[in-house]
Amino acid sequence: MTVKEVFETMTYGPAPESASEALAWIAARGGVFGQFIDGRFTEPGQGFESRNPATGEVLATLTQGSQTDVDAAVKAARAAQSGWERLGGAGRARYLYALARLLQKHSRLFAVLETLDNGKPIRESRDIDVPLAQRHFYFHAGMAQLMEDELPDRAALGVCGQVIPWNFPLLMLAWKIAPALAMGNTVVLKPAEYTSLTALLFAEICQQAGLPKGVVNIVTGDGAVGEMVVAAEVDKVAFTGSTAVGRRIREATAGSGKTLTLELGGKSPYIVFDNADLDSAVEGLVDAIWFNQGQVCCAGSRLLVHEPVADLFYGKLRARMDKLRIGDPLDKSIDVGAIVDPAQLRTITDLVSANTAGDKHVASTALPTQGVFYPPTLITGLNPADTLMQEEIFGPVLVSTTFRTPEEAVALANNTRYGLAATVWSENINLALDIAPKLACGIVWVNGTNLMDAAAGFGGKRESGFGREGGWEGLAAYTRPKGTPKALKDIKPNTGAGAPADPIDRTAKLYIGGKQARPDSGYSAPVWGKSGALLGHVSLANRKDLRNAVEAAQAAKAWSKTTGHLRAQILYYIGENLSARADEFAHRLNDMQGGERGAKEVETAINRLFTYAAWADKYDGQVHGVPIRGVAIAMKEPVGVIGAICPNDAPLLGLISCMAPAISMGNRVILNASEPFPLAATDFIQVLETSDVPPGVVNILTGTHSEIAPHMAGHMDIDAVWSFGAAPLCDVVERASASNLKRTWVNNGLARDWLGAAGQGRDFLAAATEVKNIWIPYGE
Numbered sequence: 001m002t003v004k005e006v007f008e009t010m011t012y013g014p015a016p017e018s019a020s021e022a023l024a025w026i027a028a029r030g031g032v033f034g035q036f037i038d039g040r041f042t043e044p045g046q047g048f049e050s051r052n053p054a055t056g057e058v059l060a061t062l063t064q065g066s067q068t069d070v071d072a073a074v075k076a077a078r079a080a081q082s083g084w085e086r087l088g089g090a091g092r093a094r095y096l097y098a099l100a101r102l103l104q105k106h107s108r109l110f111a112v113l114e115t116l117d118n119g120k121p122i123r124e125s126r127d128i129d130v131p132l133a134q135r136h137f138y139f140h141a142g143m144a145q146l147m148e149d150e151l152p153d154r155a156a157l158g159v160c161g162q163v164i165p166w167n168f169p170l171l172m173l174a175w176k177i178a179p180a181l182a183m184g185n186t187v188v189l190k191p192a193e194y195t196s197l198t199a200l201l202f203a204e205i206c207q208q209a210g211l212p213k214g215v216v217n218i219v220t221g222d223g224a225v226g227e228m229v230v231a232a233e234v235d236k237v238a239f240t241g242s243t244a245v246g247r248r249i250r251e252a253t254a255g256s257g258k259t260l261t262l263e264l265g266g267k268s269p270y271i272v273f274d275n276a277d278l279d280s281a282v283e284g285l286v287d288a289i290w291f292n293q294g295q296v297c298c299a300g301s302r303l304l305v306h307e308p309v310a311d312l313f314y315g316k317l318r319a320r321m322d323k324l325r326i327g328d329p330l331d332k333s334i335d336v337g338a339i340v341d342p343a344q345l346r347t348i349t350d351l352v353s354a355n356t357a358g359d360k361h362v363a364s365t366a367l368p369t370q371g372v373f374y375p376p377t378l379i380t381g382l383n384p385a386d387t388l389m390q391e392e393i394f395g396p397v398l399v400s401t402t403f404r405t406p407e408e409a410v411a412l413a414n415n416t417r418y419g420l421a422a423t424v425w426s427e428n429i430n431l432a433l434d435i436a437p438k439l440a441c442g443i444v445w446v447n448g449t450n451l452m453d454a455a456a457g458f459g460g461k462r463e464s465g466f467g468r469e470g471g472w473e474g475l476a477a478y479t480r481p482k483g484t485p486k487a488l489k490d491i492k493p494n495t496g497a498g499a500p501a502d503p504i505d506r507t508a509k510l511y512i513g514g515k516q517a518r519p520d521s522g523y524s525a526p527v528w529g530k531s532g533a534l535l536g537h538v539s540l541a542n543r544k545d546l547r548n549a550v551e552a553a554q555a556a557k558a559w560s561k562t563t564g565h566l567r568a569q570i571l572y573y574i575g576e577n578l579s580a581r582a583d584e585f586a587h588r589l590n591d592m593q594g595g596e597r598g599a600k601e602v603e604t605a606i607n608r609l610f611t612y613a614a615w616a617d618k619y620d621g622q623v624h625g626v627p628i629r630g631v632a633i634a635m636k637e638p639v640g641v642i643g644a645i646c647p648n649d650a651p652l653l654g655l656i657s658c659m660a661p662a663i664s665m666g667n668r669v670i671l672n673a674s675e676p677f678p679l680a681a682t683d684f685i686q687v688l689e690t691s692d693v694p695p696g697v698v699n700i701l702t703g704t705h706s707e708i709a710p711h712m713a714g715h716m717d718i719d720a721v722w723s724f725g726a727a728p729l730c731d732v733v734e735r736a737s738a739s740n741l742k743r744t745w746v747n748n749g750l751a752r753d754w755l756g757a758a759g760q761g762r763d764f765l766a767a768a769t770e771v772k773n774i775w776i777p778y779g780e
């Protein structure tokens with residue numbers, strides 16, 4: 001097109017970015033790449049091609065990693081780890097800062113290479129992916145600098161295995177590598193097979209920064225290599241990708257002691273109210289679903305429109321869609337680029353063509369004649385249960401339905417197995433901030449969308465995975481408490497014989513929904529004292545009792561809406577009532593466990609109740625200063641229903657150490673009491689009954705942990721499970737939790753000093769809360 005023609009037609013002229021530097025970079029390496037292990041590139045091995053999806057041209061040949069490569073990478077990372085950690089936060093900060101500077105220095109090369117490899121518009125890689133990746137390294141250079149002062153009790157985890165997807169190749173690398181390195185870990189990272197080139201360029205800047213060898217290792221290859229990284233001798237696995245693979249990784253790492261974070265898929269609602277600035281909301285949708293061709297885990301892919309404005313809004317939206325420019329991603333005035341790979345195009349095409357419901361509008365702009373492209377598409381008039389309303393399409397396809405009331409909007413928004421993000425568009429601040437806390441997700445954007453920053457934790461709940469990336473909370477995933485815990489001792493129940501001291505039958509019941517309940521099984525078991533005397537009988541709970549307890553806990557939802565002040569009052573009251581019966585509990589504990597430690601345990605338990613009463617109105621959220629015209633308010637929300645397998649040692653204190661932080665933060669709990677010493681828990685039921693605890697907030701089951709644990713971890717209406725019971729339960733709990741990808745916290749077979757500082761504190765509060773980041777406009 002000539003300049004004259006551009007002026008005559010007033011269409012966009014071509015504004016191509018040159019690919020020559022990036023292609024020269026590839027050519028200078030012979031177009032073939034090995035792995036980056038122990039600070040150097042290996043000889044290229046058996047390979048696979050990496051193509052430019054916009055043209056189909058082969059860009060480079062990459063090496064399919066082998067078991068030997070993964071082993072070598074993990075060995076190098078292990079060897080480098082202690083030296084890297086000993087460098088100290090300030091020492092590591094220098095390297096992270098150098099990496100940030102080098103990313104900045106080579107930003108154009110990174111942006112062009114990313115666009116060539118992935119197909120995303122250069123405008124996005126240049127203005128979003130690369131700057132956000134730099135920002136992540138700068139931010140975490142600061143976190144390294146502050147670590148010793150601000151996190152004095154935390155240490156590195158060790159070696160981290162990290163597997164990332166193809167939709168934001170460099171940015172996901174930054175999200176994984178920067179916090180890991182900042183906290184003193186070393187990494188083995190596997191980029192996605194479609195998009196490994198910027199990771200290999202990053203390896204080169206690690207060399208330029210003089211990063212000690214082995215601190216960063218990059219192995220390329222497909223999912224099989226990802227599996228090897230997950231299975232390797234690493235201390236932590238961090239994964240971003242599909243929910244299906246995330247679930248497999250949850251199962252594969254169960255019981256291994258590896259910590260795990262999963263950042264998975266989404267089907268995020270985009271809610272437009274009748275009082276929204278509709279033109280802005282249309283523009284927002286361009287960023288929500290056509291950004292990166294909709295291949296975004298937090299894409300606003302499910303449009304919910306207020307009925308009174310639906311026709312008007314859809315009209316505006318269709319008109320805007322028809323103006324989107326689709327084409328060569330290296331053209332700076334392109335809105336929509338290429339889909340990452342023909343395989344992904346097939347997935348999108350298959351999903352959309354199987355749908356017969358609703359009305360489809362396809363953007364009228366012509367598609368390029370070559371390359372992997374899919375047109376921006378809108379499907380309106382769908383039912384909430386339609387496949388396209390439920391399944392992640394991961395393409396430029398927006399699906400929609402309407403709602404009548406704000407309540408209906410919330411119900412539709414939450415009608416998904418995912419819970420990553422949500423967008424609310426309304427000029428009424430009251431309405432927007434009334435809706436935000438009701439949305440089941442980790443991020444809410446008000447009058448904006450797809451905003452991200454290193455200072456604000458990113459991540460979701462439900463089947464969108466667990467853990468946060470960025471912010472202070474993101475660091476938790478890369479640290480552990482300092483110290484070397486001892487192995488957990490196996491505690492056997494006492495044995496004995498003979499008749500009870502008191503001939504009246506005392507079979508302790510379960511506590512479900514505020515009532516004492518007989519077990520469904522009809523079975524009970526004797527509890528013997530240390531001396532061999534029969535102390536009483538305890539009910540053996542089964543799956544049915546657990547189900548009843550979950551129902552009761554779900555029905556007690558109102559607890560999560562109570563104020564911290566009220567919850568504090570109730571926790572103080574429980575403490576006061578326990579204190580009134582302190583001697584009786586101390587005797588009971590001594591009878592069961594032997595010795596004279598009962599009084600100390602009771603005193604500590606009372607103190608712990610007071611501690612969490614104190615915390616109930618003080619574990620505040622934060623306001624993050626993010627570099628946009630706005631702020632991100634990080635709210636601490638209750639997780640929901642938490643199931644806890646309570647410790648076998650410290651039968652009263654252990655139970656209270658699980659219950660108190662959970663209910664203090666607004667959760668409802670199902671507690672499976674100490675298996676060998678259950679009677680302190682059943683005595684405690686009477687304390688609860690006299691302490692104004694609403695029915696269903698605390699439920700107590702007794703019986704065998706191995707009977708309850710798999711059902712607890714597999715139950716779809718339990719949001720998190722803590723397991724402080726015997727070591728083999730860790731495997732059971734983590735494996736079964738894959739059902740709905742609930743959060744788990746297991747002891748990994750390690751002992752905890754329940755009487756000491758490790759028995760309470762911020763780790764418990766963090767496990768009892770979800771952070772929701774609400775981005776709101778603020779200031780100029």
Ligand code: NAI
Pocket residue numbers: 163164165166167190191192193221222223224225226227228230240241242243245246248249263264265266296297344347392393394
């Ligand atoms: P994927 O989840 O299979 O791939 C992501 C990464 O995991 C890649 O590096 C891959 O090599 C690796 N991987 C695959 N199988 C593995 C295994 N068994 N163990 C360890 N690592 C493994 O994603 P895929 O197949 O490329 O895309 C399929 C769908 O996943 C998309 O249509 C989309 O719905 C979703 N997806 C979601 C992403 C997100 O950010 N939430 C990112 C990429 C895909």
